Amino acid sequence: MTRTHTRRDxxxxxxxxxxxxxxxxxxxxxxxxxxxxxxxxxxxxxARIVPPAFPPRVFDITAYGAVGDGHTKNTxxxxxxxxxxxxxxxxxxxxxxxxxxxxxxxxxSGVELHVxxxxxxxxxxxxxxxxxLVLVRWEGTLCYNYQAFIYAYQQHDMAITGxxxxxxxAPNGPWPGWxxxxxxxxxxxxxxxxPVQQRIMGEGKRMRPNMIQFVDCQNLLFEGVFLKNPAMWTxxxxxxxxxxxxxxxxxxxxxxxxxxxxxxxxxxxxINCRFNTNxxxxxxxxxxxxxxxxxxxxTSYVVVERCKFSGRWGGITxxxxxxxxxxxxxTRDCEINSPDFPGRYPIKxxxxxxxxxxxxxxxxxxxxxxxxGRNVEREILFLSLYYNGGGTGSYYxxxxxxxxxxxxxxxxxxxxxxxxxPQSHIRNVTVxxxxxTGIAEPNTVVxxxxxxxxxxxxx
Numbered sequence: 322m323t324r325t326h327t328r329r330d331x332x333x334x335x336x337x338x339x340x341x342x343x344x345x346x347x348x349x350x351x352x353x354x355x356x357x358x359x360x361x362x363x364x365x366x367x368a369r370i371v372p373p374a375f376p377p378r379v380f381d382i383t384a385y386g387a388v389g390d391g392h393t394k395n396t397x398x399x400x401x402x403x404x405x406x407x408x409x410x411x412x413x414x415x416x417x418x419x420x421x422x423x424x425x426x427x428x429x430s431g432v433e434l435h436v437x438x439x440x441x442x443x444x445x446x447x448x449x450x451x452x453x454l455v456l457v458r459w460e461g462t463l464c465y466n467y468q469a470f471i472y473a474y475q476q477h478d479m480a481i482t483g484x485x486x487x488x489x490x491a492p493n494g495p496w497p498g499w500x501x502x503x504x505x506x507x508x509x510x511x512x513x514x515x516p517v518q519q520r521i522m523g524e525g526k527r528m529r530p531n532m533i534q535f536v537d538c539q540n541l542l543f544e545g546v547f548l549k550n551p552a553m554w555t556x557x558x559x560x561x562x563x564x565x566x567x568x569x570x571x572x573x574x575x576x577x578x579x580x581x582x583x584x585x586x587x588x589x590x591x592i593n594c595r596f597n598t599n600x601x602x603x604x605x606x607x608x609x610x611x612x613x614x615x616x617x618x619x620t621s622y623v624v625v626e627r628c629k630f631s632g633r634w635g636g637i638t639x640x641x642x643x644x645x646x647x648x649x650x651x652t653r654d655c656e657i658n659s660p661d662f663p664g665r666y667p668i669k670x671x672x673x674x675x676x677x678x679x680x681x682x683x684x685x686x687x688x689x690x691x692x693x694g695r696n697v698e699r700e701i702l703f704l705s706l707y708y709n710g711g712g713t714g715s716y717y718x719x720x721x722x723x724x725x726x727x728x729x730x731x732x733x734x735x736x737x738x739x740x741x742x743p744q745s746h747i748r749n750v751t752v753x754x755x756x757x758t759g760i761a762e763p764n765t766v767v768x769x770x771x772x773x774x775x776x777x778x779x780x
Contacts, residue, residue, distance in 0.1 A: 359688050359724070363651050366622045370590045372542040372565045373478040375433045378412030380405055382421065389419020391443065396424035396450065406432045411478065416440045416485065424450025428473035428535070436485030436546055444470045446494030451530055454523045458536070458559045458584060460504070461609025461642030462511040463616075464520035469534035469557070480542035481533070489532050489551040492575055496552035502527035511612035529553040529577060539563055546570075553577035555598075557584060560618060564589040574599045574665045580632065582606055585618035585645055591625045597664040598632035601673065605650060606642045607682065613644025614681050614716070620645075625652040630694075631664020635673030637689065641708045643718070644682040657694025657730065667696050670703040671730065674720065677712030678742060683719040690726045697733035701757060704747055705740045706768075717745035725752045732759040736779045741768035752777055 380402045383389075387398035402414045403426070411431025418439030424447070428434065436442060444450075451467040456474060459466055470489055473479060481487070491497065503526040510520045522528045532551030535541060537560040544565070548555050549572040556571070557579075558564050564586060571580040571594070578599030583589050584606040596602035605620045607613055620643075630636035637652050657668050671692055674684060702725060706718055720741070730736075736757040741747035747769040755777040764779070766772050 359686060360651065360690065362649070363624055366588065366624055366649070366651070367590060369622070370563055370565060370588050371540075373480060373540040375431065375478075375480070376410060376412050378406065378409055379415050380412060381415045381417060383417060387421055389417070389421050389440070391420035391422060393422060394424065394445065395421045399423055399426050403427065403429055403432050403434070416442060416483070425468045426471045427468070428471060428476060428479050430476040431478050433480040433482055434471075436481070436483035436487060438484045440483065440485035441488055442486070443488045443490050446490060448495065448524070452523065454521065456517070456536060457531070457534060458608070459507060459522070459528055461606060461644070462507050462612045463517045464507055464510070464522050465518070466522040466526070466528050467530040469531040470551070471533045473535040473538050475537045476535070477539040479535070479538065479540070480544065481546060482542065482544045484545050486547045486549060487532070488549050491550045491552040494552070496529050497576060499527035499529055502529065504528070508610070512610060514611065514615070531555075531557045533557065534559060535561055537561070541565065544568055548572070550575065551578065554579040554582050556580070557582045558586045558589070559584045561586045562588055566591045566594060568593045570595045572597050579604050583620050583623060584608075585616065586620050588622045589624075591623075591628060593627050595629045595662055596632055597662070599666065600633055601635040601638035602630040602632045603628065603636070604638045605647045606640065607645030607647060609642040610644055610679050610714075610716070613642060616645055618645045619648055621648045623650045626654050628655045629659045629662045630655060630657050630668055631659070631662060631666065632668055633666040634668075635670045636668050637671070638673040638675070639684055639687065640675040641677070641680065643676055643684060644680045646683045648683070648686045650687045652688070652692070653690040655692050657692065658696050659694070667698045668694070669697065669699040670701065671697060671728070672702045672704070672725065674704040675708040676706055676718045676720070677708045677710070678706070678717055678744070679712035679714040680718055681716030685720070685722045687723045689724070689728065692725070692728045693730070695731040697730055699733070700735040700738040701728070701730050701733045702736065702752065703738045704750065705738065706742045706745060706747065707740055711742065717742055719745065721748035723750045725755065727754045728752070729756045730758075733757065734760070735762045735764060736760050737764040737766070737774070739766045739769040739772050743768055746770050751775065
């Protein structure tokens, strides 16, 4: 197959290798255990998460030829405005009221892409508008694929803001018919340690692009916008640091419709967001199987607060691609299936940890507090190392030190389901001050040590 990614992207891939992201780095032993009273760490974590600021320069896309009629393709206008803003040392690229059809948008350092009230960025249904191929992480495995609808690589100080809409328009494109695409081929490449530059997806492979994927970037802000109809995962920072996601609304009720996927990303704050998804809402990931273990970068130091979750699977989800590890995660003051934000699907699990013996990796220091909700479809707290039957490998995940305090849920199949593997027990799970009503079945605790319920009412 002809390699359609540019030489510049290949060189960037080589730079990523040289920087250690593709060849290994962070290991579980390098993570610090932290003090026993974990919640006292939250102010320290938040103090490290600072949104970027931008010079008061404005680059309106209409000055670069953009037409907001919903029919004219504005790919070049977005490119020219973003490049001009970057060359000038940063500022705001403004998208005024109107509907702007475009192909892929490539973000650069110093750029705030501002979608004003009454403005819609709508993406093309032609896959060729998302070429050349770029380096992505696709469900936990690195490869070259179509670029995300909005993509950045090794950039810094960027934002997507405003009260307007970013519409992937995916249900009207070819993406729903692509199914699983060439997933088995890519998985084998990852397991066989095929060099990343040889993992060429793209044309003919039917691998959906993300809505927004930033790779190896720092100092990011996503604020206010309405994100709807992605081809797959909506907002996906990979190998990123210092990420703020606030006041966004996600409508992603099509296939592979995750909300926010924090992937090998550190110091992230998700606040005041609303999720109406076909899959998980806020997800913590760090690579899949051999490829994720080889890179070994965990997702860590994450605070999620004051969010509303409606979705087909988890509110807060860990995995299943967590082979690089997940640690030091705090979620508080969130609502499940809110009456004023019911969503298309009810949440199946308030906390959903899914992994197996193919993954390896570790999960530790995950803490939830003051979670309320109703009508959870299955187990409210679901921690399982038997995802997809438990796997077939011998890379047993190490899962320990999780707490849930002050949870109040009305309606669910079970309150608590904790299921480790015989070779790897889940350890030290504490649920305290909980009130679970309308529960149909008793708790399940299998291959688990130190599971405690303190001042918990289940009826």
